[in-house]
Amino acid sequence: MITFHFEEITPIALPTNVDEWLQSILQSEGKKEGEINYILCDDSYLLQINRTYLNHDDYTDIITFDTVRGKVISGDIFVSLPRIKENAVVHAVSFNSELLRVLAHGVYHLCGYKDKTPEQAALMRSKEEFAIGRYADFA
Numbered sequence: 001m002i003t004f005h006f007e008e009i010t011p012i013a014l015p016t017n018v019d020e021w022l023q024s025i026l027q028s029e030g031k032k033e034g035e036i037n038y039i040l041c042d043d044s045y046l047l048q049i050n051r052t053y054l055n056h057d058d059y060t061d062i063i064t065f066d067t068v069r070g071k072v073i074s075g076d077i078f079v080s081l082p083r084i085k086e087n088a089v090v091h092a093v094s095f096n097s098e099l100l101r102v103l104a105h106g107v108y109h110l111c112g113y114k115d116k117t118p119e120q121a122a123l124m125r126s127k128e129e130f131a132i133g134r135y136a137d138f139a
Helices: 018-028 043-054 081-090 095-110 118-135
Strands: 002-007 032-041 062-066 072-080
Touching (some): 018 032, 018 095, 072 081, 081 095
Parallel strands (some): 002 032
Antiparallel strands (some): 062 072
């Protein structure tokens, strides 16, 4: 089950059928849906998560906590909506496009993809772009 929660931020309308789209990403990776919680929040909330659990003192757009068991994908994915808004401007894309990219990014992390090396980051980006391209099938 994929759920969305809002912490320390005004709730927003999510893109149409986003949960079905995220489920399709899992299926395309040969994974099964477990319990995936998206926590959409503000910068200060995510900064505190970053400081408390990762010992990092910087802003980020996403933090993923993995509770995956085999092919069953579960975890908590924290997303800063102000970072999404800022990154959309920087990358000259719509807010929804950037939001979809980050939501997919979290699921791909839960599927085992990393983004620490240039090669890993390039693969992650291609996965994100592929998923975003398929979103129109669900809208």
